[in-house]
Amino acid sequence: MMRSIYSYLILTLAILFTSFNVAFSQEAVDSLAVQQGKEIFKTNCVSCHSIGKNALIGPGLEGVANKRKKEWLKKWINSSSDFIASGDPDAIAIYEEWNKVAMTSFYFEDEDFEALYAYLKNPPIQEDIVSADLTLAEDQGVRTSTKLMFIALFLLMLVYLLTSLKNKLKESLGQETETIPDTLLSQFNLFVSENRNVVFASFACLIVVLKFSFDTMIGVGVYSQYQPEQPIAFSHKVHAGENGVDCNYCHSSARKSKHSGIPSANVCMNCHTYINEGKITGTTEIAKIYDAVGFDPNTRSYIEGYEQKPIKWVRIHNLPDLSYFNHSQHVVAGKIECQTCHGPIEEMDVVYQHAELTMGWCVDCHRTTEVAMEGNEYYTELHDQLKEKYKGEKITVDKIGGIECAKCHY
Amino acid sequence: MNRLLILAFIALICSCSNPGPGYEFMPNMYRSPSLETYGQNNFFSDSLNARKPVEGTIARNYLSTFSYDASLQGYLDAGKNAVNPLENNEANLEEGKKLYSMFCKHCHGEFGAGGGSINHPIYSAVPHYNAGKLLRRANVPMNQLKSGHIFHAITYGLNAMGPHSSQLSEDERWKIVLYVQELQNYNAE
Numbered sequence: 001m002m003r004s005i006y007s008y009l010i011l012t013l014a015i016l017f018t019s020f021n022v023a024f025s026q027e028a029v030d031s032l033a034v035q036q037g038k039e040i041f042k043t044n045c046v047s048c049h050s051i052g053k054n055a056l057i058g059p060g061l062e063g064v065a066n067k068r069k070k071e072w073l074k075k076w077i078n079s080s081s082d083f084i085a086s087g088d089p090d091a092i093a094i095y096e097e098w099n100k101v102a103m104t105s106f107y108f109e110d111e112d113f114e115a116l117y118a119y120l121k122n123p124p125i126q127e128d129i130v131s132a133d134l135t136l137a138e139d140q141g142v143r144t145s146t147k148l149m150f151i152a153l154f155l156l157m158l159v160y161l162l163t164s165l166k167n168k169l170k171e172s173l174g175q176e177t178e179t180i181p182d183t184l185l186s187q188f189n190l191f192v193s194e195n196r197n198v199v200f201a202s203f204a205c206l207i208v209v210l211k212f213s214f215d216t217m218i219g220v221g222v223y224s225q226y227q228p229e230q231p232i233a234f235s236h237k238v239h240a241g242e243n244g245v246d247c248n249y250c251h252s253s254a255r256k257s258k259h260s261g262i263p264s265a266n267v268c269m270n271c272h273t274y275i276n277e278g279k280i281t282g283t284t285e286i287a288k289i290y291d292a293v294g295f296d297p298n299t300r301s302y303i304e305g306y307e308q309k310p311i312k313w314v315r316i317h318n319l320p321d322l323s324y325f326n327h328s329q330h331v332v333a334g335k336i337e338c339q340t341c342h343g344p345i346e347e348m349d350v351v352y353q354h355a356e357l358t359m360g361w362c363v364d365c366h367r368t369t370e371v372a373m374e375g376n377e378y379y380t381e382l383h384d385q386l387k388e389k390y391k392g393e394k395i396t397v398d399k400i401g402g403i404e405c406a407k408c409h410y
Numbered sequence: 411m412n413r414l415l416i417l418a419f420i421a422l423i424c425s426c427s428n429p430g431p432g433y434e435f436m437p438n439m440y441r442s443p444s445l446e447t448y449g450q451n452n453f454f455s456d457s458l459n460a461r462k463p464v465e466g467t468i469a470r471n472y473l474s475t476f477s478y479d480a481s482l483q484g485y486l487d488a489g490k491n492a493v494n495p496l497e498n499n500e501a502n503l504e505e506g507k508k509l510y511s512m513f514c515k516h517c518h519g520e521f522g523a524g525g526g527s528i529n530h531p532i533y534s535a536v537p538h539y540n541a542g543k544l545l546r547r548a549n550v551p552m553n554q555l556k557s558g559h560i561f562h563a564i565t566y567g568l569n570a571m572g573p574h575s576s577q578l579s580e581d582e583r584w585k586i587v588l589y590v591q592e593l594q595n596y597n598a599e
Contacts, residue, residue, distance in 0.1 A: 047535040047570050056532065057569045079545075101482060104537075105545045148421050155418035162414075187415070204416050220435045244527025248512040252577035259447055270572025274532045310458055312450070320434075321442040 037119025040112055048103075051123045055300065056274060058098060065120040073120075074113060079105045159184075221320065227352035228314040232288045238279055241346035247338045254327045254338075262313055265293045273300065280349070316353050317342075323359075323408045334397075335372040340365075366402035371395050474580060478558075480566040480573075482547070485559065489548050492558030496584045506589030509582050513574060514590075522593035532570055539593045553594040560587045 041051065048057035075083045076091060080103040083091045108116060160180065167177040191197045239245050248254060253261030268289045276297045277283050290297055294306025319325050330336045339345060343354025355361055373383045386395050401407060434440050450457040475495060478484035496502050519525040522539030541552040548559055564583050567573040
C-alpha cells in the first residue's frame, strides 16, 4: 500500500515535470524564433520599416501580422512586384499609396520567414528608443582658469582648517575660541599693522594689475577659447566623434575653396529626414532644422510654399580682413589635418576656437611644417630644385615662400 | 595665514576668464565694408550675403552630361544607358576610394558591406554591395547594379539615403562609382 502511494506520487511528479518542461521549452522555442526574427528584421527591414507606427520609406509595421494573413505577407515579401502583377487588390492599393515603388524582394527560407513572422506577431512592447541622455558632457578639458579656481578653493579650505585647528588648541587650553569671520578680521588688522605685510600686499596688487593689463594687451585681436552659443546646439562630438562622419562630408568645400563651408541645411537633411531624435537634446534641436527648411517630420515631406529661413550660425574663427587664408591650399596641397588648427573638434559638444590665429602662430607652423611633396606632380621641377638647394635639410613651408609678407597680406 | 588669504584672493581674481571674442585693434581693418560670403546685410529681404545665381546658370566645368530625372523611370533609364565618362585606371580608383571614405564609409562601411560608424538603427541595415541574391528596384541584385544606377542613387538619393549632388561634383561622383563597382566584386572574407 505504502509503496503504491509512493509510486503514484512519483508518477504525478514526473507528469507535472514533463508537462512543465514541454510548456517551458515551447515557450523557449517561441521566444527564440522571435529573437531570430528580430535579428532578421534588424538586418533586412529597418532601413525602410519601423516596427511601430512610424512610416519611413515604407509603412510602419505595427499590427501587420494581425491585419494580413501569413500567406499574403509571404507572397508580398518574396516578390511584391509579382504579387501586384497577379492582381491582388490589397497589394495594388499599397503600391499606389506608396508612390508606386515596389519593395525589394526578399527570398527567405521557410524557417527564417517563420521567425520573422513570429517577430511581427510579437513585436517588442516598447520600441527601443535611442535613450535621450540629457547630461551634456563636461569633459571639455580642464582649462587654466578652472585650475586657478581649484587652487583658490584649496587655499580657502586651508584657512578654514587652520582656524578650526587653532580653535581646537585654544579649547584644550581653556582659552576663548574664535569664529572664522573673527579670525579673518583679526588677521586682517594684524596684517595692516605690520609693515612687512603691506609691502607684500602692494606686490600682490601689482601682480593683479600686471596680469590684467598683460591679458588685455595680448588679447587684442585674439579670439582663442571663444565659445559662443549657436542657434542650434549641434554637437561635433556626436557627429564627427561618436558617429565617425568625416569632416569633409559636411564641410565639402574645404577641399575646393577658400572657405571650409558651412553646410546648407540640405546636407543635414540627408540623414535627418529619417533621424528625428538626437542623442542629447531629443527632438528640440533637430526640429529647428525642420523649421528652417519647412519640413514636416510627421508626413516626411516638405511644406509647399514655405518661406525658408537661414540658420544664423555665430562665426567663431575670424581672421582680420587684412590677411588671406585659403582652406583648400592647406587641406589638399598641404595635406594638413583639420585638427591641426581646429583642435579636438571631434570631442567638442560646443565648438570653441582652439588656435590663437595670430601671425606668430601662422609663422611658427610655416617654419616647422615640412612641404608635402609626395604625389604632387605639378611641382616636380620646383621640388627637385629645392632638394638640390637644401641638401640634407628639411624643406619647410618658409623655404618655398611661406613667410613672404605678400603671401597673405595683399 | 594672511598671505594664504591674499594668494587665494589673487588666484580667484585671475581665474576669471573672458568668454567673449576679445578686443579688436582698429576694427575697420578687421572688418572691411565689402560683404563676406557668410555674413548678413540689411539690403536683401532674406538678409543673406550669399546670393543664388540666376536660375539656369551653369558653373564652369559643371555642365552636366547626366540627363536623367529623379523618378523611378529616370533611375531605370540611367542604369540602362548612362556610361561612366571616366577611365577605369588606378589614379581614378584611388581618388574614388578617398572620396568614398569621406562621403560613404560611415554608412556603407569600409568595404561596402555595411557596418559603418553611424550609430542609428535606420542606417544599420544598408545592403551589401556584393549581395547577389535579393532583387533590388532595378530587378537585379546589388552586385549587378550598373554604373548609371549607382550614379543616379548618389545624385538623387535612394530610400533612406539622401541626395549628394550638392557635396560632390559629377566627376567626383563618377570616381566613387568606379570604386563602388570595384567593391561589388569584393568579398570581405
